[in-house]
Amino acid sequence: MSLDFKYGFDDFFRDETFVDDFTYRNSPQNIRRFPFPFDRDDYMYSVNMEPHVPGRKGSVFEKTFDVDEHYLSEMRDRARVLAADPLRCQSLPHMTLAGWDLLELIMETKAREYPQWFSLTKDGNRWHWINRPLGIDQKFTFLDESTLPYGPMEYITRQTQGDFTLQDEREGTLWVDAGMVTTQADWSLDFNIGMNFHEWHAPVPLAHEKGIFDRALKFLLKLQHGSPVRRYNWTMTVNPLLDTAPETYPEWGHMRTALTQENMGNMMHLRVELQTLYRLPRSNAILFDIRAYLGKFEELVQVPKWGRRLHRVVRDIHPDLATYKGFIRNRDAMALWLSKYDDGAPTSPGWWPED
Amino acid sequence: MTKTEFPPSIISRPVYGQLAPRPGAFHLFVADGEGAEAVVELFDKADPSLKSRAHILYTAGPNGTDQWDKIAALGANQAQKAASIPTLLFRLARVLQDTPMDAQIYLTGTEGLMGQAERDVMALGFPHVDIQKEHRGSTVRRVQCVHCKGITENVRMDPFQCSHCGLHLFVRDHYSRRLAAFQGVNIDAEDKGQIPPAVERFK
Structure with a gap:
């Protein structure tokens, strides 16, 4: 058995690349729904959790697992990365049940929220899954690994945008014991797998001292099934590379040196992670979904409020944060380019493009 | 507290104490x-x-x-x-x-x-x-190259050259218990060939 995709590119699903010729871009309507992460003109870490409940129609919060115009191309890019490095997807032996929890959550939710694309029918444990955009029609037995071409976590996350990690809870902390990680902002699943919450966050500057991880862990351990939460994180990425892994840093690191005022608008991307967390019912594990959205500077400044605000955030950010996020060397050039889109006018609170 | 004096470090690094006898069958x-x-x-x-x-x-x-x-x-x-x-x-x-x-x-x-x-x-x-x-004793490090996954034992210098793939790596203060190793990351990925002089950080 294998998972042979038949990519159904059409007027909605774009056929584009995240490597080599970098044909990725956002359609005008997709720019308007970009999850711009700054609700004010400056930035500092915070836990910033809120309930993951349906948001505005048309926004990335409307559905539980947002499926957008980049879906098929992102799944093709994931398959490419996994073919080159299978260590990007790993699950320690005790995490298989959590993988089934994840598969169930995604299949049930997508079939309910996107019936035009996904379908799930059940006869006891005999399940029938249809993914029309990827050309998949799969009958299998729930909780029986031998009936799927991959383990349950890998099977479903090869069909779902976003990175996923599964955290086991024991000894009063969370352990990152499984994951599918191909669209990451420079962290290694292979190195971090098996670490606890404080260990895998160890390299993050400033936040430990502020007690952020102690508070975040306390919050997450109380997470209840049926009440997922979400937060943002963000960084900057030169070229629309979904896969900025440490493993391949020698291949993409040098791109950071190629920026000029002329190519900045096309090459520099604000990378936003919409992070959602779910308690899973059988395993009691916590699912962490890290969904990356890439927006070119020249796309984002088409919204005047975002152009003004992005300039102020980049110009004023703490240098330690710019270093950790990997853009300290280009920060001044980025601020210079963005300054053309900041007339000094006040901005309204909140991140929505208009109000 | 440990008798070896370590420089201030990060949270994934193990903390060492002093051995004390405890009751046990073995x-x-x-x-x-x-x-x-x-x-x-x-x-x-x-x-x-x-x-x-x-x-x-x-x-x-x-x-x-x-x-x-x-x-x-x-x-x-x-x-x-x-x-x-x-x-x-x-x-x-x-x-x-x-x-x-x-x-x-x-x-x-x-x-x-x-x-x-x-x-x-x-x-x-x-x-x-x-x-x-x-x-006790030496503070040399066991380092995994995040690129080729090869382990280099007894690393004294930082940066150092991976004993497997040959890339020049800096030793990140990030430790995996599962691998029992620190993480080594290519130091000249952005500016090829610009490798700072190695210093003896671990003895």
Whole structure:
């Protein structure tokens, strides 16, 4: 058995690349729904959790697992990365049940929220899954690994945008014991797998001292099934590379040196992670979904409020944060380019493009 | 508190204490180099009956320190000297097959030795509360290249050249217990060929 995709590119699903010729871009309507992460003109870490409940129609919060115009191309890019490095997807032996929890959550939710694309029918444990955009029609037995071409976590996350990690809870902390990680902002699943919450966050500057991880862990351990939460994180990425892994840093690191005022608008991307967390019912594990959205500077400044605000955030950010996020060397050039889109006018609170 | 003075570091780095005798049906010691001194000090503090229930595995340290004579003079029920850390770990795997769950386990010496032994001990389900660690001797590091995944042992210089793929790596203060290794990341990925002079950070 294998998972042979038949990519159904059409007027909605774009056929584009995240490597080599970098044909990725956002359609005008997709720019308007970009999850711009700054609700004010400056930035500092915070836990910033809120309930993951349906948001505005048309926004990335409307559905539980947002499926957008980049879906098929992102799944093709994931398959490419996994073919080159299978260590990007790993699950320690005790995490298989959590993988089934994840598969169930995604299949049930997508079939309910996107019936035009996904379908799930059940006869006891005999399940029938249809993914029309990827050309998949799969009958299998729930909780029986031998009936799927991959383990349950890998099977479903090869069909779902976003990175996923599964955290086991024991000894009063969370352990990152499984994951599918191909669209990451420079962290290694292979190195971090098996670490606890404080260990895998160890390299993050400033936040430990502020007690952020102690508070975040306390919050997450109380997470209840049926009440997922979400937060943002963000960084900057030169070229629309979904896969900025440490493993391949020698291949993409040098791109950071190629920026000029002329190519900045096309090459520099604000990378936003919409992070959602779910308690899973059988395993009691916590699912962490890290969904990356890439927006070119020249796309984002088409919204005047975002152009003004992005300039102020980049110009004023703490240098330690710019270093950790990997853009300290280009920060001044980025601020210079963005300054053309900041007339000094006040901005309204909140991140929505208009109000 | 540890007797070895480490510079301020980050949270994924293991914290080391000082070995103290605890009640147990069996006492397993794994040591390298100057770790022999920590074993001797523990024997001095412990009830004399401990040595009749003690098994010591020892190897020389990465800096060449060999204090096997001190170990051999302790009169433990069992003690073996291994030729290297890998051969010590083979012996450890066999000894652990017969080690009861209420054993006390003492690891002492370099981080590389303690980290690998702890990994193997915990893989068999021994509770971490029954494992004590005390750092002694060399602070050289065991480093995994995040690019080729190769492990370079006994890293003293930073940056250094990966012994497998040849990339120049800086040693990130990020430690994996599962790999018992620090993380090495290419230092000239952005500016090819610009490699700062290596300094001896770990001795």
